[in-house]
Amino acid sequence: MPILEVRDLVTHYLTMQGPVEAVSGISFIVDEGQTLGLAGESGCGKTTVAFSIMGLLPSNGRVIGGEIVLDGVDLVKLDERELKQIRWKKVSIVFQGAMNALNPVINVGEQIAEVILEKEGGTKDDAWERVRSLFELVELDPGRVKEFPHEFSGGMRQRVMIAMALACNPKLVIADEPITALDVIVQNQIMELMKSLQRRMNLSQILITHDLSVIAETCDKVGIMYAGKLMEYADVGPIFKHPLHPYTSLLIGAYPSIVGEKRPLNFIPGAPPNLIDPPKGCRFHPRCPYAKQICGSKEPGYIEEEPGHHAACHFVDELRDTISLGDG
């Protein structure tokens, strides 16, 4: 059962130079209890998708079109007052960089209690009781609820952020680069925690990261974004074994692996386009080694090539064998 359905979402940032087409028509589904990974290079629009869902776009950001249906309600149609009722109670977010996301001069327990009191009301004592049980849930010492952000290590602060995201029992949690600044051992601790919470609470998740290795190990489905568009969207297995889009294949091939034989690494020449004036046709065509004339003039459709496996490329069938990563 889908908990979230995003259809043809378009989000622009209005700037002096013109609108930046940060997200230009993307669609995906998050099923209940599942994790969707959104991956792509910096500036591809993955965080904009998250902020569009949360209704937390900066003042120059606008959702221009599309639907964001969360649990039967289209969030795009709601006003700020109605969104407030949904934010944190139905969908919450774990921000990138816990040091900046927490208020340094308020103790962490109070910051979480504030969310509970604001959203659910009740007495202060109840809220603090809930904070302590949340601390236990994320495996932090409940005796430390009155401590300040700087007294916690990086991994612990991220646990505090997770506790805060879970404060009002949301159905969907968006994690925006939740482990990017952490060391690998701590990264793994946090990912294990998130996996076990997901199982226990039947949470649905969107994991946003630039790191395909993390996606490979934690997600059920993956959307690969480039320049504001979804290039490919499928279950995690097929994406990594038999990608249908050249961008996906090249990107996966650019990640070094610590296991198996050493293979030569890919790279993609050039840089992502400026989204004030995106390239015509396929947005990836200026960097695509397989691009033909049509790629620069006609935008490829976003087509379900195989059951549950979408890709936006004119030459899916021709390239199928060329770009498959198989077992290598």
Place this chain on the structure above:
Amino acid sequence: MSEELVVRDLKKWFPRRSGFFSKKEYVRAVDGVSFEIEKGKVLCLAGESGCGKTTTGRVILRLIEPTDGHVFLHGVDIFSLGKNELRRMRPEMQMIFQDPYESLDPRMDVFSILAEPLEVNNVVTGYANLRDRVHKVLDDVRLVPIEEFIRRYPHELSGGQRQRVAIARALMLNPRFMVADEPVSMLDASTRTEILNLLTDLREKYNLTFLYITHDLAQARYVGDQLMIMYLGKVVERGPMEDVIRDPIHPYTKALISNVPVPDPSAERERIFIEGETPTPIDLPEGCRFCPRCTEGEALCEDEEPELRKVGADRWVACCVA
């Protein structure tokens, strides 16, 4: 075997006073590190944040002054040099910094950034010579077509192009030894490989010796000949890259490698789960520094601080039980 760089018992302690009358404490960022790098080879120095890898790189170049120890670059004792001698030595040892958004002066164009080291050191005089040298190095780092880039400012360049400029700047004076501190960690995956390949080519072309600092072991595997792992200011393991990656000996190295994510959802891997995070190197535990988090520790580890010892052909480990 010719050793280009020899480091002996290097220490860097940062004083830290919590109050005016309180006892002076030290953050022992680098605490007795010894290693060598052969000419033309790349040693990858890896470890988690706060293990002292960046400090090690900076102290070797004397960007910060050492507390104790010796560094010999092709036989010259770097720490005994006076100010003027050090300045004459500088061209031979260069550094590439992590963040090309911070390490380039935003008010200088590419040409000025690259010409500055030549002018400061008086190695090339006259505009024509300066220009030739700048063009040659830009060609070497493949920032082409040169005419298009030479008058640009850093904000007009992409992250990968900026890092090429930073590399070109480090190459201007024909160095023999280079410290690269996380040179690609600010870049997107699709451009990282280009920079890594470039460094590999330049190493041959300029006959460079590298100390390559990174937190990413998967990346280290692609650039280094040797791997050295640090934990809390000490070297825990060192050896040939593939040997250490495939058959780590120290429990910390094992844990670190087992926790690196792999871009393959079908990979079956056994994770070594480690509790807690790296403490700050102020109140260090007695005995082995990794002991409180170690999965293989024994009673003696708490008393005895293990020395780095040889355990096989070019394999070095500091552990009491392994």
